Amino acid sequence: MRVLVADDQDLFRGGFAMILNAHDDITVVGEAADGAEAVEKAVELDPDLVLMDxxxxxxxxxxxTAEICRRTSAKVLVLTMYDIDDYVYDALRAGASGFLLKDVRRDDLVRAARLVAAGESLLAPAVTRRLIEDVVRRGAARPALRRRLGELTDRETDTLRQVARGLSNAEIAAELVVSEHTVKSHVSNLLAKLGLRDRAQAVVFAYESGLAVAGSG
Known part of the structure; x- marks a missing residue:
């Protein structure tokens, strides 16, 4: 896994790079001290994952994040000091695949990097609650998004509902009594049909369309 670390604080940037580089399957290919440099290096170095302050x-x-997701295939894992950061939801909509607090334990950082690089989403419960609250505050589901749910099969719709609960493929397979391979196919199909980049955006879509509702988990 090739990783780019972007953080304006030398201590955090160097620390994260050191932790990730300590693992044989992870290589930090570059560091960036601001967002503009992060975009430049992401385009130049083509990492699998960008760890983004x-x-x-x-x-x-x-x-x-928005620029990197538009111009590259890299996944973005966002770092924030506070789980109620006002920018968290905006970054999710911009294409981020997950969030971590900066005081994350080193083992959890490595696990998160591997999960997101592999296509999973990583949303802390507090972030998911904030997403739900934002959707509820803005009122009814968007009709256009609701109509797009009609493009999905019943099984794909069921799978999307479970993705919105934050379940992994293995957990969804157990819930729906199907194989994990089948779940992966359903996830891939629903992302393609809805024009979504990854599971994190699928969670946003599920709530904004009204498929998932507050308190339904």
Whole structure:
């Protein structure tokens, strides 16, 4: 796994790079001190994953995430000091695949990097609650998104509902009594049909369309 670490604080940037580089299956291919540099290096170095600080000079992590997701195939794992950070939801909509607090334990950082690089989403419960609260605050589901649910088969719809609960493929397989391979196929199909980048965006879609509702988990 090739990783780019973007953080304007030398201590955090160097620390994260050191932790990740200690593992044989992970190589930190570059570091960036601000969002603009993160975009430049992501395009140049083609990493599998970008570890992105959300608050940086020149270009913040939200804008950098949107640009990286538009111009590369890299996954973005966002770092924030606070789980109620106002930028968290914006970064998720911009294409981030997950969030971690900066005080994350080193083992959890490595696990999160591997999960997100492999295509899973990583949303802390507090982030998911904030997403739900934001959707509820804005009122009814968007009709256009609701109509797009009709493009899915019943099984794909059921799978999306479980993805919104934060379940892994293995957990969804147990819930729906199907194989994990079948779940992977359903997830891949529903992402393609709905034009979504990954599972994190699928969670946003599920709530904004009204498929998933507060308190339904």
């Amino acid at each position: 959300i608050r940086m000079p020149r270009m913040d992590g939200v804008a950098a």
